[in-house]
Amino acid sequence: MNATPIKVLVIDDEPPIRKLLRMGLSTQGYDILEASNGKIALEMLGEGPALIILDLGLPDIQGHDLLRMIRGRNESVPVVVLSSRGDEAGKVQALDLGADDYLTKPFGMDELLARLRAALRHQLQVQGERPVFRSGDLSVDLVRRIVKVGDKEIKLSPKEYDLLRVLVQHAGKVLTHRFLLKELWDELTDAQYLRVYVRQLRQKIEADPERPQFVLTETGIGYRLRAAD
Numbered sequence: 001m002n003a004t005p006i007k008v009l010v011i012d013d014e015p016p017i018r019k020l021l022r023m024g025l026s027t028q029g030y031d032i033l034e035a036s037n038g039k040i041a042l043e044m045l046g047e048g049p050a051l052i053i054l055d056l057g058l059p060d061i062q063g064h065d066l067l068r069m070i071r072g073r074n075e076s077v078p079v080v081v082l083s084s085r086g087d088e089a090g091k092v093q094a095l096d097l098g099a100d101d102y103l104t105k106p107f108g109m110d111e112l113l114a115r116l117r118a119a120l121r122h123q124l125q126v127q128g129e130r131p132v133f134r135s136g137d138l139s140v141d142l143v144r145r146i147v148k149v150g151d152k153e154i155k156l157s158p159k160e161y162d163l164l165r166v167l168v169q170h171a172g173k174v175l176t177h178r179f180l181l182k183e184l185w186d187e188l189t190d191a192q193y194l195r196v197y198v199r200q201l202r203q204k205i206e207a208d209p210e211r212p213q214f215v216l217t218e219t220g221i222g223y224r225l226r227a228a229d
Contacts, residue, residue, distance in 0.1 A: 005029055005030060005031035006029075006030050006031065006050045006051065006120070007030075007031045007032075007033060007047065007048065007049045007050050007051075008025055008030045008031070008032055008033065008049060008050070008051045008052070008053060008116070009033045009034075009035065009041065009044055009045075009047070009049035009051070009052045009053070010022070010025075010032060010033065010034050010035070010053045011035045011038070011041040011052065011053065011054045011055060011058070011066070012035075012036070012053070012055040012058075012082065013036050013037060013055065013057070013058055013059050014055070015036075017055070017082075017105075018034050018036070020109075021053060021112075022034065024109040024112070024113075025113075025116075028113060033047055033049055037058055037059055037060045037061070038058050038060050038061025038065075038066040038069075039060055039061070041054075041066060041070075042066075042069060042070075042073075045070065045073055045074065049077060050077065050078075050120070051077065051078045051079075051080070051116060051119060051120060052070065052077055052078070052079045052080070053079075053080050053082060053112075053116075054066065054067060054070075054079055054080070054081050054082065054099070055081075055082045055083075056081060056082065056083050056084075056087070056090055056094065057083075057084070063081070063090075063094070064090070064093055064094060064097055067079065067081070067094060067097045067098065067099060068097055071097065071098040075098075076123060077123075078100045078101075078116075078119035078120060078122065078123050079098065079099045079100055079119075080099070080100060080101045080102065080103060080112075080115055080116060080119055081094045081095075081099045081101070081102040081103070082102070082103055082104075082105055082107070083102055083103075083104060083105070084104070084105060088220045088221065091221055092176050092178075092220075092221050092222075095174055095175075095176050095179070095221065095222070096176055096178060096179065100119040100122060100123075100173050101115045101118065101119055101172075101173060101174055102174065103115060118172035118173070118227045119172070119173070121172060121227060121228065122170065122171065122172045122173050122227075133168045133171060133228055134228060134229050135171065135214060135225070135226045135227065135228050135229055136213065136214070136226065136229070137149050137150045138205060138214050138226075140164060140165075140168050142165065142168065145161065147161070147164065147205070149205055154204050154205055155204075156201070156204060157200075159184065159197055160197060160200055160201050160204070162184055163180070163184060163194075163197050163198070163201055164201060164205075164225075166180065166183050166184065167215065167223065167225035168225060170225070171225045171226070171227050171228050172224065172225070172226070172227030172228070173224065174218050174221060174222055174223075174224045175222045175223055175224065176221055176222040177191040177194055177221070177222050179222065180194055180222060180223065181193070181194055184197075198215060198223060201215060202214075202215055213226065214226050
């Protein structure tokens with residue numbers, strides 16, 4: 001970890017969850033701030049956390065409303081949402097409101113740490129977007145618009161390239177169907193159009209399109225491009 005610890009604000013009303021996160025993250029060198037409700041969380045924003053873990057089920061402020069307030073004060077701080085297993089609509093809404101990722105309770109600490117690292121990497125990428133994106137055998141030159149898998153150059157249609165470009169710009173982050181449709185088509189709202197282009201893109205960049213390694217499906221929510229190496 002860096003010499004200066006990264007501050008993580010944990011917003012959760014369950015003491016056992018806060019304790020689990022405090023212990024797990026502290027061992028990795030993170031500096032933990034804790035809030036048991038939305039009111040305290042808003043006060044803690046003044047401490048300048050570099051990353052926020054937000055439980056949607058808070059006692060005083062509805063989780064999505066708090067997320068809206070956080071984004072009103074800080075547009076760029078990465079937010080990873082914790083949600084219950086069946087709350088698919090809640091996850092989609094949180095992502096549309098600006099959350100960077102989500103985890104379903106119960107979750108493993110290793111998975112959480114990986115999501116936090118990806119969210120921090122994504123923030124750095126947005127702040128200073130690298131001209132060449134690399135993940136495994138896939139490379140995308142955003143300046144020259146050249147896509148390669150290994151040494152082989154891949155020819156994409158304009159719309160396929162636009163889809164890949166948006167995924168690259170947000171690599172590691174879950175992008176909802178609605179977000180991608182809005183970015184690519186403005187007026188279209190039928191996710192079937194998106195599925196067609198995702199399928200075509202996978203046919204060209206995946207070794208096995210039925211078991212994709214790069215363009216990953218988040219069932220019922222959207223898609224995620226594997227994070228950069």
